[in-house]
Amino acid sequence: MDLEKQVLNSITEAFADSDIPQPKVWFEYGTLWADNLDPISMLIVKKAVETIVCKDHNTDIEVTKFDPTEKEPWTHWAFDF
Numbered sequence: 001m002d003l004e005k006q007v008l009n010s011i012t013e014a015f016a017d018s019d020i021p022q023p024k025v026w027f028e029y030g031t032l033w034a035d036n037l038d039p040i041s042m043l044i045v046k047k048a049v050e051t052i053v054c055k056d057h058n059t060d061i062e063v064t065k066f067d068p069t070e071k072e073p074w075t076h077w078a079f080d081f
Helices: 002-018 040-052
Strands: 025-026 032-033 062-066 076-080
Touching: 002 025, 002 040, 032 040, 040 062, 040 076
Parallel strands: none
Antiparallel strands: 025 032, 032 076, 062 076
């Protein structure tokens, strides 16, 4: 849980520094999720995750975009590491 809290805090700080509204982000089953990000916001989230996760581990952040469907008419983004 501490890692999740650090990641979420890093994202909050990154968006505050960029003066861009904070997106809705959350962890579910070990995956970081976000809705309706534009490409710039997606990169900000990814960099914020990297500053926490990649500083002590040699890993990559895999970003997956899920396009809208009839049932869920919004874009989901998943950040796995």
